[in-house]
Amino acid sequence: MPVTPRPATLWPPNHVTTDILVLGSGLAGLRAAWAAAEANPSLTVTVVRAEAGPTGSSFANRNNALGIQLPDTDARRAAFCAEVLALGDPGLMDPALVAILAEEAEARVRELSTLDLRFRQTDRGARARFPGCGSLEARALIFDDLLDAFNQFYSKTISCGVAFLNGVEILGILTNDGAAWGAWGVEMTTGEPMALRGRAVIMALGGPAPLFARHQAGRGSSGLGLGMLADAGVLTANEPYLQFMWGRENGAFLTPARLLGPGNRLMMPESVLPDASLLDPSEAVGQALNELRAARALHCPAFHHRPQAVLDRLLLRGLHPDGLARVITPGGEIRAGLFAHAGNGGAVVDEHGATTLSGLFAVGECATGMHGANRLGGAMVLATQVFGRRAGLGATQYAAGAELMDPAKFDQCYKEVVRHVEASEEGRLILQTIAHGLSLHALFGGTPGHGDGLKALRADLAELARSSDRRVRLAALGGLLVSRPTGDAFQADFWQRNRTQITPARQ
Numbered sequence: 001m002p003v004t005p006r007p008a009t010l011w012p013p014n015h016v017t018t019d020i021l022v023l024g025s026g027l028a029g030l031r032a033a034w035a036a037a038e039a040n041p042s043l044t045v046t047v048v049r050a051e052a053g054p055t056g057s058s059f060a061n062r063n064n065a066l067g068i069q070l071p072d073t074d075a076r077r078a079a080f081c082a083e084v085l086a087l088g089d090p091g092l093m094d095p096a097l098v099a100i101l102a103e104e105a106e107a108r109v110r111e112l113s114t115l116d117l118r119f120r121q122t123d124r125g126a127r128a129r130f131p132g133c134g135s136l137e138a139r140a141l142i143f144d145d146l147l148d149a150f151n152q153f154y155s156k157t158i159s160c161g162v163a164f165l166n167g168v169e170i171l172g173i174l175t176n177d178g179a180a181w182g183a184w185g186v187e188m189t190t191g192e193p194m195a196l197r198g199r200a201v202i203m204a205l206g207g208p209a210p211l212f213a214r215h216q217a218g219r220g221s222s223g224l225g226l227g228m229l230a231d232a233g234v235l236t237a238n239e240p241y242l243q244f245m246w247g248r249e250n251g252a253f254l255t256p257a258r259l260l261g262p263g264n265r266l267m268m269p270e271s272v273l274p275d276a277s278l279l280d281p282s283e284a285v286g287q288a289l290n291e292l293r294a295a296r297a298l299h300c301p302a303f304h305h306r307p308q309a310v311l312d313r314l315l316l317r318g319l320h321p322d323g324l325a326r327v328i329t330p331g332g333e334i335r336a337g338l339f340a341h342a343g344n345g346g347a348v349v350d351e352h353g354a355t356t357l358s359g360l361f362a363v364g365e366c367a368t369g370m371h372g373a374n375r376l377g378g379a380m381v382l383a384t385q386v387f388g389r390r391a392g393l394g395a396t397q398y399a400a401g402a403e404l405m406d407p408a409k410f411d412q413c414y415k416e417v418v419r420h421v422e423a424s425e426e427g428r429l430i431l432q433t434i435a436h437g438l439s440l441h442a443l444f445g446g447t448p449g450h451g452d453g454l455k456a457l458r459a460d461l462a463e464l465a466r467s468s469d470r471r472v473r474l475a476a477l478g479g480l481l482v483s484r485p486t487g488d489a490f491q492a493d494f495w496q497r498n499r500t501q502i503t504p505a506r507q
């Protein structure tokens with residue numbers, strides 16, 4: 001039976017009080033809100049979001065479709081766990097979280113079916129299965145039409161009594177005495193500060209990809225979540241392990257397996273090959289090229305710490321000052337750039353989505369541990385459902401026994417943090433500089449061949465992290481986390497061993 005949404009208290013002006021505050025309305029935020037409202041109808045649940053419509057990588061991504069892993073037999077569950085753990089190495093992983101993903105997948109997908117999502121079907125009307133990136137087993141489902149998916153999720157949360165507050169840009173978690181007491185931001189049309197008080201806070205603001213100038217995250221993503229976690233002193237991990245994808249200037253997907261195929265050459269920048277000569281990939285990579293191309297063809301994002309990453313590194317070596325590699329093919333030149341796609345890092349969480357900050361829960365691309373260095377295709381959408389629900393339940397339990405912060409004390413904390421929220425022109429330019437710096441120097445664990453560029457960028461970010469401009473501070477804090485070199489020893493070693501082979505190819 002549908003429940004009338006129970007609004008949060010909106011008094012005094014620009015102050016919101018609710019029991020459970022959900023930040024962000026992607027798949028993770030909406031699943032968490034749905035679970036919380038269903039679990040304890042006496043608590044108010046409010047989703048705060050930047051835009052009213054479909055947003056984020058969940059509902060506004062360029063593919064208009066999403067895959068979700070469905071390990072639904074013992075054999076599939078075992079294979080799923082083995083693949084996820086193997087792919088995640090050497091990132092920080094919690095096998096218990098991976099096991100939960102496997103065990104609860106079937107129930108969560110069954111719920112998605114009740115929402116009537118548009119799952120692809122076989123000719124015979126059964127649900128079609130696909131191998132996710134990094135997997136050989138056709139185990140994942142795909143649903144199309146993300147506007148429809150958003151509408152289904154939205155109706156579901158509304159029918160459970162969840163309230164929505166639109167047009168708010170979140171800029172921080174309000175902390176005091178080692179606990180989260182709410183969040184704060186600005187009302188986007190007026191620029192007025194906004195105080196959000198809650199007993200428990202669920203952070204579902206998506207990942208850090210938008211920090212990069214070239215990224216493919218969906219509309220409405222800010223990329224500032226990691227910075228907020230760092231600012232609030234929350235323990236995070238796996239931050240530099242973003243998924244990166246190759247694409248044309250307009251973002252259209254490209255794969256290194258094809259880019260480095262027979263007959264294609266790389267026009268290297270003058271800094272690498274002074275005569276601007278063409279490089280034959282087989283001269284740089286050697287006999288292993290075809291084997292590595294075959295391995296690389298099995299996944300769209302570049303995989304960290306895997307032998308086939310040599311191909312991504314080779315293309316990265318070939319980036320010109322505009323950030324694009326030139327691949328000369330018999331059919332003409334292809335310009336390829338590396339786009340930040342989605343993060344595998346975030347807050348370290350327990351099985352209920354609880355972070356190291358009491359009262360703060362993190363989900364979706366704000367959380368990690370169920371993914372490591374690399375992620376199985378379709379495992380993130382599954383994580384939004386499994387851990388979204390768990391965080392909603394965890395927050396409900398926490399909120400039932402937690403006090404709201406005393407209004408006067410809350411006001412005092414809030415007034416201390418909202419002093420630097422004005423968006424200045426200078427701040428906007430600095431944000432662009434950060435984004436370009438990351439897309440130049442911090443690609444795929446540290447763009448190779450850029451000398452001290454990454455070091456210099458990180459020194460600038462450390463300085464900017466002390467900025468009084470709030471957005472600059474958050475972007476710089478997040479930038480510092482995602483630009484930590486991953487120390488991909490294999491690639492460095494490979495390049496060292498093959499350095500002598502980087503000679504101009506004969507044309």
Ligand SMILES: Cc1cc2nc3c(=O)[nH]c(=O)nc-3n(C[C@H](O)[C@H](O)[C@H](O)COP(=O)(O)OP(=O)(O)OC[C@H]3O[C@@H](n4cnc5c(N)ncnc54)[C@H](O)[C@@H]3O)c2cc1C
Nearest residue numbers: 024025026028056057058067170206220364365378380381
């Ligand atoms: C093109 C593309 C295809 C993908 N395909 C797959 C796939 O097939 N399978 C899979 O498992 N994964 C896939 N992914 C990854 C997956 O879609 C995302 O990781 C997942 O949807 C993230 O969900 P989320 O709820 O954590 O974040 P999001 O969906 O990004 O939602 C974040 C929410 O927070 C809001 N927000 C952000 N910052 C602020 C702020 N400062 N103030 C207010 N609101 C804010 C946003 O507007 C949005 O509502 C894909 C990603 C992309 C980009």
